[in-house]
Structure formats: structure tokens, C-alpha cells
Amino acid sequence: MNDSSTRIHPTAVVDPGARLGQGVTVGAFTYIGPEVEIGDGCQIGPHCSFTGPTRIGRDNRFVGHAAIGGDPQDKKFGGERTELVIGDRNLFREFVTLNRGTGNGGGVTRIGNDNWMLAYTHVAHDCIVGNNCVFSNNTTLAGHVVVDDWVIMSGFSGAHQFCRIGAHAFIGMGALVNGDVPPYTMVGGNSLGRPRGINTEGLxxxxxxxxxxxxxxxxxxxxxxxxxxxxxxxxxxxxxxxxxxxxxxxxxxxxxxxxxxxx
CATH class of the missing domain: 1.20.1180.10 (Udp N-acetylglucosamine O-acyltransferase, C-terminal domain)
Structure with a gap:
């Protein structure tokens, strides 16, 4: 049920089956579908789409043109019920795409708290992202990737499916990760990334x-x-x-x- 403090632009479409918390703002031409729950204080910009089942915590900001909770991009997906779960106080910039999980991959894509996902970031099905991470422009995670707390991924970096990136790691610009990155490690290099020491400055x-x-x-x-x-x-x-x-x-x-x- 929508609270009276919620502000929805007249051009936005909110399905009756969606649930919006107190103080939510919804921008122009945004679509919020059924089985979408959006917590208190979230700010949603123009031209966004939210597809369920998706559960979103409080005080998140979606700047604009974000596609949240879409079907997984997996040929094995057969329409089974899966979901996207997002925590609190995250920032999602322009054209971010976050997909729901798959039935044979755990069923949930999960994002924690206090993360920044900058323009054109993509988080695929069944990924798990921790807290306090920064994904710079065009960061891309394939399916089933696990990213622990305090990870920084630089612009145009990416991770192969099923990779794990440990806490406090730093992935350099344009580096593509095709193996597990231990905690504290810096990864650099054009195309395939390689370990380059520890993230001393971040620590x-x-x-x-x-x-x-x-x-x-x-x-x-x-x-x-x-x-x-x-x-x-x-x-x-x-x-x-x-x-x-x-x-x-x-x-x-x-x-x-x-x-x-x-x-």
C-alpha cells in the first residue's frame, strides 16, 4: 500500500500489486510492476523500470533509465519464480541493469548496503554483492559472481561467471577477471587481469x-x-x-x- 507521503509523477505507472514505503518519490515515465516492494525514502528517477519479484530496502536512489529486476539473461531460464533483493542506501546511476536469479542457480540475485553502482553497470543473475562496494562505469558481472565487502571495480572491468572477488580487492580499469581474486588484492592489466600486489591505499x-x-x-x-x-x-x-x-x-x-x- 502506498503512503500519503509518496510522490508519484503523473506519467509514471505503478501496478496495484506493487508496495511503496513512506516518502518514496517516483519520476516521470517510470514503470513499477507487480510484486515489487520499495522501502521507505527511496528516490526513483525518470524512465526506470522495476520488475518483480523484487524487494528493495530503504533510502536507495535510482537516478534514471535503470532496469531493475528483469528476467535473467540465461537460455535455461523457463519463467520460474526468482527474485532480486536489494539492501539499503545504495546508489544506482544511469542505465544500471540488475537481473533476478535463476531457478537452478539459487533463485536470488542479492545486493547489500551502501554500494555505488555507476552508469551502465550490469549485475547478472544469481550474483551476490556485499556492502560498501564501488562499481565504476560499465562494470559487468556475469552470472553467479560473488563480490565481498569494500571491493572497488574500475571502469570497464568485468568478472567471468562463478568468480569470487574477496573483500577489499581492487580491480583496475579494463581488467577482466577470469579466476577467484583473494581479499586485499589489486588486479591490473589490459584484457585479462593479473595480481599486482595488495590494495595498500584502500586498506x-x-x-x-x-x-x-x-x-x-x-x-x-x-x-x-x-x-x-x-x-x-x-x-x-x-x-x-x-x-x-x-x-x-x-x-x-x-x-x-x-x-x-x-x-
Whole structure:
């Protein structure tokens, strides 16, 4: 049910089966379909479309021409009931596209809180995005990608289906990720991205102490610089994790995934 504080432009179309919270604004020529729930305080610009089942938290902003909750772009999709779930305080700029999940892929595409998704970002079916991420212009995620908290993806970067990108990673401009990116790692390079050290500047900005950063650098050297087989590197990292919670997070990340580790 719509609240009296909700403001809907006269050219917008809101299906009776949609639910809009308090203080929602809806811009011109926007369409909101059935089974769409939009939380309090959301701002929706012109020419957007929302298809359900989609559940959106509070205080999100959709600037304009965004396509939210569309069918997954998957030939196996047969019209089964799937959904898109979005948290709170996210920003979605022009022409962002977010697809619902697939029946055989978990059924849900999920986006957390406090993320920025800039113009032309695409998040495909069954992806899971954490909190406080920044996706720069033209960032593209294929299906089933998992992006943990505090990840920055630069312009024109992308991720292959089923890849995982660990917390605090930084993906450089134009880099295409085709394997799992460990936490804290910087990825650079034209076309296929490769590890290029740790995201030191990002960690400093988030309050990591010099001691924590030094432990992460030591772990990165163990994994990527020492020339060790992956099994042996894991053993050494497990030892380092005994005195570092940050390295423990890295070890846990290495525990599984459908794609190979980006090396």
C-alpha cells in the first residue's frame, strides 16, 4: 500500500500489486510492476523500470533509465519464480541493469548496503554483492559472481561467471577477471587481469594499521611471489593466520570455489 507521503509523477505507472514505503518519490515515465516492494525514502528517477519479484530496502536512489529486476539473461531460464533483493542506501546511476536469479542457480540475485553502482553497470543473475562496494562505469558481472565487502571495480572491468572477488580487492580499469581474486588484492592489466600486489591505499583509508598491512603483504608474497605450489603456500599461510585475523580471512577464501585462483 502506498503512503500519503509518496510522490508519484503523473506519467509514471505503478501496478496495484506493487508496495511503496513512506516518502518514496517516483519520476516521470517510470514503470513499477507487480510484486515489487520499495522501502521507505527511496528516490526513483525518470524512465526506470522495476520488475518483480523484487524487494528493495530503504533510502536507495535510482537516478534514471535503470532496469531493475528483469528476467535473467540465461537460455535455461523457463519463467520460474526468482527474485532480486536489494539492501539499503545504495546508489544506482544511469542505465544500471540488475537481473533476478535463476531457478537452478539459487533463485536470488542479492545486493547489500551502501554500494555505488555507476552508469551502465550490469549485475547478472544469481550474483551476490556485499556492502560498501564501488562499481565504476560499465562494470559487468556475469552470472553467479560473488563480490565481498569494500571491493572497488574500475571502469570497464568485468568478472567471468562463478568468480569470487574477496573483500577489499581492487580491480583496475579494463581488467577482466577470469579466476577467484583473494581479499586485499589489486588486479591490473589490459584484457585479462593479473595480481599486482595488495590494495595498500584502500586498506589505509579504511583504518588498517601498519602492522595489519605488513601481515597482509607477507601473505601476498607467500601466495604470489615465493614461487610455491598452491598447496604449500596454503600451509604457510595457515601458520601466518595464527597471528593475523586478516590472513585467516585470506586462508578461508582459498578454501573453495568453482573457478581457479587468479595467479
Amino acid at each position: 589505509k583509508r579504511r583504518g588498517f594499521s601498519p602492522e595489519r598491512i605488513a601481515a597482509i603483504k607477507r601473505a601476498y608474497r607467500t601466495l604470489y611471489v615465493a614461487g610455491l605450489p598452491l598447496a604449500e603456500a596454503r600451509e604457510k599461510l595457515a601458520e601466518q593466520a595464527q597471528s593475523s585475523e586478516d590472513v585467516r580471512l585470506l586462508v578461508e577464501f582459498l578454501g573453495g570455489g568453482e573457478r581457479p585462483l587468479l595467479r
